[in-house]
Amino acid sequence: MALRNDPRIPMETRSRVQQAAAALEYRTNPLVAALMTTRRMQRVPVDHAVLAFVTTHPRSDPARSYPGYLSFVEGARARAAELGYRLEEFPLRQNGMTSRRFAEILRARNIHGALIAPLPRDEKHVDLDCRGLAVVGLGTSVVSPVVERVSNDHFQSMMLAMAMCRKSGYERVGFVVSRLTSERLDDRWLSGYLLATSRYPVEQRLEPLLCETPEDISGELAGWCERERPEVVVFGNFDPAKPFRLPPGVGVVVLDAPAIDGDWTGIFQDDLRVGAIGVEHVVSRIQRGAFGEDDKARLHLLAGQWVRGKTALGPQR
Numbered sequence: 001m002a003l004r005n006d007p008r009i010p011m012e013t014r015s016r017v018q019q020a021a022a023a024l025e026y027r028t029n030p031l032v033a034a035l036m037t038t039r040r041m042q043r044v045p046v047d048h049a050v051l052a053f054v055t056t057h058p059r060s061d062p063a064r065s066y067p068g069y070l071s072f073v074e075g076a077r078a079r080a081a082e083l084g085y086r087l088e089e090f091p092l093r094q095n096g097m098t099s100r101r102f103a104e105i106l107r108a109r110n111i112h113g114a115l116i117a118p119l120p121r122d123e124k125h126v127d128l129d130c131r132g133l134a135v136v137g138l139g140t141s142v143v144s145p146v147v148e149r150v151s152n153d154h155f156q157s158m159m160l161a162m163a164m165c166r167k168s169g170y171e172r173v174g175f176v177v178s179r180l181t182s183e184r185l186d187d188r189w190l191s192g193y194l195l196a197t198s199r200y201p202v203e204q205r206l207e208p209l210l211c212e213t214p215e216d217i218s219g220e221l222a223g224w225c226e227r228e229r230p231e232v233v234v235f236g237n238f239d240p241a242k243p244f245r246l247p248p249g250v251g252v253v254v255l256d257a258p259a260i261d262g263d264w265t266g267i268f269q270d271d272l273r274v275g276a277i278g279v280e281h282v283v284s285r286i287q288r289g290a291f292g293e294d295d296k297a298r299l300h301l302l303a304g305q306w307v308r309g310k311t312a313l314g315p316q317r
Contacts, residue, residue, distance in 0.1 A: 075275030158192030177236030
């Protein structure tokens with residue numbers, strides 16, 4: 001238990017045992033460790049095999065109904081079930097909840113693993129006591145506390161989108177995103193766009209449209225199109241249910257295409273898989289006894305996939 005960093009063993013005892021193991025150059029057999037973890041899990045009551053899905057969005061927040069958010073949850077819940085766990089939501093910001101109270105609830109439920117949902121809008125901090133918890137964040141939004149995270153590779157996704165636009169014959173490729181979204185992703189989409197266009201002839205380099213918030217895009221889009229004259233627009237903020245108005249013949253590429261075989265041309269981020277990988281890393285941390293903050297600040301990136309779709313088939317098509 002001390003070698004697994006089990007929080008039920010006093011810290012001093014764990015340290016002494018781990019120092020002795022290090023002096024003896026002891027190494028855990030990963031196959032035996034995995035088997036014993038499975039056996040231990042099967043002996044505990046089903047209610048104890050729970051992973052906490054930590055949410056900070058109010059239940060009334062529309063973001064909870066976005067396809068990407070729902071896919072995160074669906075993918076995480078399905079993978080948790082395959083690994084013998086149940087994913088259960090724990091709202092961190094309900095009335096009267098504090099970080100201390102939240103930690104006490106998880107300890108009382110004997111829950112040692114937590115998956116943090118993406119944070120609302122421009123937030124990057126969550127008030128979560130990670131001691132005794134194996135914690136992983138979905139997406140890049142959780143900056144503090146420092147936890148392991150799983151996300152789409154936004155830089156790779158943009159570079160792929162730009163390459164496919166050029167392959168389709170487009171010379172004037174524009175990019176539209178809100179500053180709020182761009183900064184949330186550490187400007188990875190923007191960096192990919194600027195790098196890709198730096199390799200274009202000067203007359204084909206368009207100034208990206210960076211609105212302050214997603215809600216500002218519709219009001220600024222027409223003027224930007226008139227100035228920059230794009231042949232195709234790559235959108236970082238896009239709701240297929242509420243498409244933007246563009247000049248005739250201008251193609252549309254979305255960086256979060258809703259399906260791998262759908263009508264919208266762009267990047268499929270596979271949020272189902274991101275959620276599943278997040279759970280896999282939570283379970284792995286539990287098995288390794290890797291509780292608390294992540295000293296390596298690990299960020300695992302899943303490559304985006306190109307969706308040909310029907311909205312950017314080439315100039316004037």
